[in-house]
Amino acid sequence: SQQGEEDPQALSIQEGENATMNCSYKTSINNLQWYRQNSGRGLVHLILIRSNEREKHSGRLRVTLDTSKKSSSLLITASRAADTASYFCATGLNQAGTALIFGKGTTLSVSS
Amino acid sequence: DAGVIQSPRHEVTEMGQEVTLRCKPISGHDYLFWYRQTMMRGLELLIYFNNNVPIDDSGMPEDRFSAKMPNASFSTLKIQPSEPRDSAVYFCASSLIAPSGNTIYFGEGSWLTVV
Numbered sequence: 735s736q737q738g739e740e741d742p743q744a745l746s747i748q749e750g751e752n753a754t755m756n757c758s759y760k761t762s763i764n765n766l767q768w769y770r771q772n773s774g775r776g777l778v779h780l781i782l783i784r785s786n787e788r789e790k791h792s793g794r795l796r797v798t799l800d801t802s803k804k805s806s807s808l809l810i811t812a813s814r815a816a817d818t819a820s821y822f823c824a825t826g827l828n829q830a831g832t833a834l835i836f837g838k839g840t841t842l843s844v845s846s
Numbered sequence: 847d848a849g850v851i852q853s854p855r856h857e858v859t860e861m862g863q864e865v866t867l868r869c870k871p872i873s874g875h876d877y878l879f880w881y882r883q884t885m886m887r888g889l890e891l892l893i894y895f896n897n898n899v900p901i902d903d904s905g906m907p908e909d910r911f912s913a914k915m916p917n918a919s920f921s922t923l924k925i926q927p928s929e930p931r932d933s934a935v936y937f938c939a940s941s942l943i944a945p946s947g948n949t950i951y952f953g954e955g956s957w958l959t960v961v
Contacts, residue, residue: 767949777889777939779949779950782948782949822889825946832946833891833894834950837888838888838889839888
């Protein structure tokens with residue numbers, strides 16, 4: 735079963751609006767990461783938040799982590815057409831030696 | 847740095863043929879990962895290596911799949927014989943330290959179609 739589940743599966747917004755994507759996971763984590771994938775390309779790392787952190791910012795990105803609810807959210811403010819992509823959360827488990835587990839992603843479409 | 851380099855970018859092959867996908871990780875990275883991406887199953891970890899040694903191959907779907915890392919700068923993923931259900935995008939990725947505690951860098955993927 736999937737460790738990380740993104741919600742919604744697809745999101746369509748207008749340029750300038752904010753986009754919020756959520757990720758829920760099942761087991762205890764060491765960190766949670768968000769990646770972006772443009773159509774036909776590889777995944778690119780956006781931001782990493784550790785289990786002892788609650789919020790992190792990077793440019794127009796804001797990530798929150800609630801370990802009690804086993805959930806995270808990615809907020810993209812003032813979205814642009816170039817933000818159109820799929821966004822994935824990936825969890826790093828507390829078990830030593832385990833690799834990142836990715837969710838199925840949220841597909842974001844920003845129209846101008 | 848050139849990033850993770852994968853080849854071929856696209857491959858179309860007939861069922862039953864052998865397929866070899868290649869990967870050059872970022873120089874100095876200790877970890878190398880092979881992921882497979884499909885619409886149905888999302889991004890699945892197939893296998894990962896640490897210092898050229900396979901650590902976890904529990905995601906390799908069956909004996910038709912094999913992966914090697916003969917040195918720090920090269921890895922292969924082989925499918926023999928290939929089947930239509932193997933059609934997917936195969937990503938190689940590498941990271942500097944730890945399998946999950948750090949950023950991993952993906953290649954552009956190898957798009958495999960088995961007909």
